[in-house]
Amino acid sequence: MSRARSFDTVSLVAGIVVIALGGLLLLDRLDVIDIGFGYLFPLLTGAAGAILLAGGLAARPER
């Protein structure tokens, strides 16, 4: 199996995005930062959009 098939870029992007998202939420819950709704919506939709876009752009065989 080639190296390109054993490494999944989508999971990499999703992992980085989820870690960043969870980290920010953790910092907020620990009162280090304060996330308001003004930041929350772009944060959540941006995270979901980045993961979806990475999944969509990743080359996979057509069904």
Add this chain to the structure above:
Amino acid sequence: MTDQDPTNPQDPPPGQGEPGPGRPEPDEAPTVPHAGGPTPRKLLRSTGDRIIGGVAGGLGRYFAIDPIIVRITLVALAVFGGVGVFVYLAALLFVPPDDRPDQGPAVGGSRLATIAGAVVLGIALIAALGNGLFFFDAFPFSLVLLAVGGGVLYWLLRDRVEEGGAGRMVARLALGVALLIAAGFVAVGAFWASALGGGAVIAGLIVVIGVLLLLSAFRGGRARWLAVPALVLAVPVGIVSAADIKLDGGYGEREFRPTTPAQLAPSYRLGAGAMQIDMRAMKFPPGERRLNVGMGMGQVVLVVPEDVCVTADARVGAGYVNVLDRENGGVDVDLRDDRPSTAAAPRLRVSADMGMGALLVVNRPPPEDFGRGPGRSGPQYGPQMKGGPGAGGPKARDFEDGDFDDEHQELENDPPLTTARGEAACDRTLASVDAASSGTRR
């Protein structure tokens, strides 16, 4: 071998494959697979993947990206400045059509995910530009935008929908609904757990899921699905964080009627529900009295005597604040009314910290069904406060045009919640203090 499919899984994306037989060296000009061997890549309008003139299909094939990305970009450029129209027309005029047979899309990624990702990112961009108020200040517009997006999505995918059998579609739909219900339960559980103080634990769990995703990237991405529960958990935790909801003060309905200053506690807190503090029977002594109010989710009503000047420092994550007709609403609401203080006049300084809900400071208690329209469970505040700044504003017109006509008529017959004396209490108090000072000076 006939025309080689560029989406063949054996073919890595351009620039990522190992050089070998039939493949160009990295320093060679990029080519696209074609019958008869590699040919120089050339920009052509697609005749097999076209909606209007095949420009987006050709550009997608040329750059080896999904044409949907090109289409969304062109539409965005057309809407914001009109450049997309000129680019498209120029390509239509100057780019020749691709007459080769058997043209497929340049890449075989999930088109649905690509479209959804692009749309969601677009919404995120708009939300960021609007400082997060997109869904609240322009809710009808966002609905129209989402409806248009859904229509475009269906139009682009209609062939796939029609290709599948009805039974298969129903089965998939049922599975999707079941997964949505399960996600809903998880989200609600995460919301309550986070509001009860477990938010840090859930946020830590999200980080762990992210690490697992990262590790799975090196093992073929078998755990991609973990991204879904991570986002399902992140949404409620994010809402609790943004609104700063704390449900550690109990729940239910609370009513307090202090009649003496000693009976008025310095602080009141409720996790969720409704709380009313009626101070009309209480004689406020001259000087400032502080009152701290905390509410996770719900409604707080403070009924104050008419001769008391009220100043406020209220923060509401999402909801509405009305302090004697000085009002504010939406998300991340801050209402600060810090008037000059004097020790000679009765003054109540309210500090409120609320997650989601409404804070009302009035001179008479509202009716029990105040703020709830027919068949509505959630509060609808704002225009009911007659005589205040919101009475004749846009909110009042929206209210009359909506489903609340009956309630509005009923409220028209009720006396106002804030009296003219209450509204002028601070000014009158200060004026009397000024007059007393003048008399002393004389």
